Amino acid sequence: MISVLDVEVGVHVDGWQAAIRAACQPLLDGGAVEARYVDRCIEMVSSHGPYMVVAPGIALAHARPEDGVSALGVAVATLVEAVEFGHPENDPVDLVFAFASPDNDQHVHLLKALAEGIEEGLGVSLRQAVDARAARAALEEVLVGV
Amino acid sequence: MNRKGIDEPIKVITVCGVGMGSSLILRMTAEKALSEMGVKARVEATDLSSAKSMAADVILGQEMHTDQLDGAAPVVVGITNFMDTEGLKQKLEGPLREQGWLE
Numbered sequence: 001m002i003s004v005l006d007v008e009v010g011v012h013v014d015g016w017q018a019a020i021r022a023a024c025q026p027l028l029d030g031g032a033v034e035a036r037y038v039d040r041c042i043e044m045v046s047s048h049g050p051y052m053v054v055a056p057g058i059a060l061a062h063a064r065p066e067d068g069v070s071a072l073g074v075a076v077a078t079l080v081e082a083v084e085f086g087h088p089e090n091d092p093v094d095l096v097f098a099f100a101s102p103d104n105d106q107h108v109h110l111l112k113a114l115a116e117g118i119e120e121g122l123g124v125s126l127r128q129a130v131d132a133r134a135a136r137a138a139l140e141e142v143l144v145g146v
Numbered sequence: 147m148n149r150k151g152i153d154e155p156i157k158v159i160t161v162c163g164v165g166m167g168s169s170l171i172l173r174m175t176a177e178k179a180l181s182e183m184g185v186k187a188r189v190e191a192t193d194l195s196s197a198k199s200m201a202a203d204v205i206l207g208q209e210m211h212t213d214q215l216d217g218a219a220p221v222v223v224g225i226t227n228f229m230d231t232e233g234l235k236q237k238l239e240g241p242l243r244e245q246g247w248l249e
Contacts, residue, residue, distance in 0.1 A: 048163030048194065049210040054171055054228040062167045088209065089226045104166060115171050118229060 002110065002146060004030030004073030004100075007126065007135040011077045016050070016085045016093070017042050020061045022077040023098035032073030033100045040067040041098065050085035053093055058123060059085060061098040069100040074110055076139060078126050095123055109146050117142025150203070151247030155188040159200055161207035161215070165193030169207070172228040176206055179234040185248055203247070206234075220245055 006026035013019045024038040040063035045052060053059045075098050082092035097114065101107035114122070122142050129135035148154045160176055162168035169191035180187040192200065194211050202219045205212060209224030216222055221241045227233055242248035 044163045049208070051162050051208040051211060052168050054168050055230070056227060058229075060167050060171065062164065064164055064166070099167070101166070107166065108170065111167065111170050112174060115174055115229060 001072065002074060002143065003071035004032040004075065005136070005139065005143065006030065006075050007129075007132055007139055008075070008077040009126075009129055009132045009135050010080050012080050013077075013083060016045065016059075016083050019059070019077065019079060019083050019093065019096045020045070020098070022079075023059075023061055023075055023096035025077075026075035027073045027098055027100050030071075030073060032069065032071045034068030034070075037063055037068040037100060040064070045085065050087040050091075053085045053087040053090040055118070056090045057082065057092065057094050058090070058118065059093045059096045061096060062100060065101055065103050069102045072099075072101055072106045072110065074099045074114070074139070074143070076126060076135070078129070078135065095126060110143065113143050113146050149246070151185045151187070151242065151245075152249060153186070155186045156203040156247050157201070158187050158189045158204040158206065159197055159202045159219075160189065160191045161194050161197040161205060161211050162191070163194060163211075165191055165196065168228060169193070172206055172225065175228055175231050175234055179231045179238065182231070183235055183238065183242070183248060185238075185242060203245075204238075204242075 082094035125138035
């Protein structure tokens, strides 16, 4: 069961680190993760490269269950100014997803639903959402049943 | 004789830094692409360091990772967009045909 689900709309950030922090903030506020989880998400990019920029304009930030996760959560930040992660083809990024899973299984259905949702236009709905409430509704819609 | 990719599955691994997020997305895309191509495959997501020691037929990941995995499997392909099924099919077709894993 998803315990935290939220969207931050129209966020201003000055770089990819701040973009990851913004996407993770609802997970932190909702108690799904500890502060160190957010730092780990940033470290993953520092040590392994911007591989989490999985599609043009879209990043998927996360770290491991043992990095301070207590509940399943997913959050998104839509950015006003797109940022460079240093990805050779998928930059610039204006949609940053973050998720946290307390073990190696609970997030599987969530990510599957998210990937299908993105394929069916979730990215557009989130980018065009008039406010956080509309964005949250778009995200909730693709995650029904997860 | 059992033919790989046709009668018995090829082993495909998708890699990322942690092995549970981006690589899982790529696994789903790869499963879809391979099934549409009619290639029998078992796809598993893993992290970069585990991938180096796993015996796989095909390794897929971002180029920044697959560059480090050259030679770790007969087919190593760098993928930019983890959600693009059609693009993945195009990238896989040549190498899989070359190995005889695609009819």
